[in-house]
Amino acid sequence: MTRAVSTAARWRRFGLSAVSMAVLGVVFLVPFAFVVLAAVKTRQEASLLQLTWPTEWRIAQNFLEVLSARDYLLIIAFTNSVILTVSAVAISVILAALAAFVLQRRPSRWNPLINMLVLSGLIIPPAVVPTIWVLDGIGLFRTMLGLILVEVAFGVSFCILLFRAFLITVPRELDEAAVLDGAGPLRLFFRVILPLLRPVIITVVVVQSVTIYNDFVNPLYFLPGEQNATVQLTLFNFNSQYSNQYNLLFMDILLIMIPPLVMFLFFSRQIVAGMTSGAVKG
């Protein structure tokens, strides 16, 4: 692609790079810098809401104060968020992989209907009060299990589509060989197919974890109550209860941003792959 590049072209390249760095840096890094700086300031200094270097560093104090606020609610909230995210993602992966396997491998006249149902899961906004009514009817409203199953129901379409697209690349000869060796459908699926889905499982797990961890609406509706709060809910409530303690608010935001950041550092490729899989034709 590159051959003898003229001096003018090279200068243009550096000019463009410098301008993009500067503009994108201001737009996309300043908000994060603001969060980090405000999180380590004193209460008075943070309440000025300025983008300044802290005159006094209060990392440890602010950190401990946020953790201990309201009887260590943040720790309870982190525990709840982890339980919710891990269970919902694990259940989604198994249920979606099973369904996608049959959907991709066994064409039938029901497939158009099933495909339509799967797609509607991506488009239709969930009906809130009727969902509460159903949850209440089966005794799962205001329970963690109820919220977990709601997250599974709302996310399973996306997972099925990713699994189905990947299964196209898994040769059917493997199924036939396994069946000839006397494997039943369960063994075929869990011993042969599931291990081969590893790359797409990682993608699904990472993308769904970030989505469910960041979810605010569903916990708000389906799991109300202080002791059940997830991190996003405590963050929202924190704002109204400690409205002038901006240092603690931003320390809270900072702590809540860390898990997605870690995910991104390790799995940026899978995340991007999962989120862009509709973009390329063929």
Add this chain to the structure above:
Amino acid sequence: MTTTFEPATSREGPAPRPPGRIRSGVRAGARYPYWFYLPAAVVYLVLFIVPTVVSFFFSLTRWRLIDWEFIGFENFVMFFREAALVTGLVNTLIYGVLTSAAKVVLGLLLAVLLTSNIVGRDFLRSMVFFPVLVSTVGVGLTFEALMDPFGGVINNALEAVGLPGPGWLTNPSYALLSVALVDIWKGVGLATVIYIAGIVSIPREYFEAARVDGASAWDNFRYIILPLARPATTTVIILSLIGGLRSFDLIWTMTGGGPGFTSDVIASVIYKQYQAGFYGLSTAGNVVLFVVVTAIVVPLFWWLNRKEAEL
């Protein structure tokens, strides 16, 4: 936040091989039993399809969860007569179209920039994408502070260059637009990576041939990138419309629908009516949202894919 579109259900990849077809029936059933659908189907039907279906009925009632009273279309009449609710409907459309259009334009420009040979490309890509992964509530609260009308960072910066900073979230004419701006900031990274995936999949030969013909950078953009990034455009438009029309967390965090109800959208109306105990009205809001989303997204999806097939 995230969804994937396999344009059209016909994209099943390589057609099912004939042998599998011939040995269908008993053998296929033994290998790929229908009960594999069962666990996913139960959860999905009970917690998603059933509520969606019954919402049409309960939207016609005065509903107190323990009992209901059939009142016909009264809730919907209310929805189109009450000023606060009409505002929500109009705002939903403004918000959805605005954020979606901005993400298409900015996402494409950023993708072209970030596929060119600039220095620090990978770092810039990560920087633009990272906000997608961050908590919406956290972003909302952060920008609420940045947009503070009295000495907030943004207004201070504007003042420094001699511009008067508006009351971003406190002025009724700007509140919705300010939230939309933050939505674009948070979501443009997703549009960008979708476009990047589209652009890098364009065969190099096209650009080689264009260079031989003496094409300019603009020609490359206009006649190669723009038409061949079409599937990406479809994905970006559909995804951001679905997200934008349903948007709730950011608006609720930043303005709570205010000042007054000037930045309310359907999703926040649904929540407010739910909190107030008007379950029938809240569910009618859900039905309105359902109609708005499907009436816009489904024909658009179909139309964009058809145009794609014509190319």
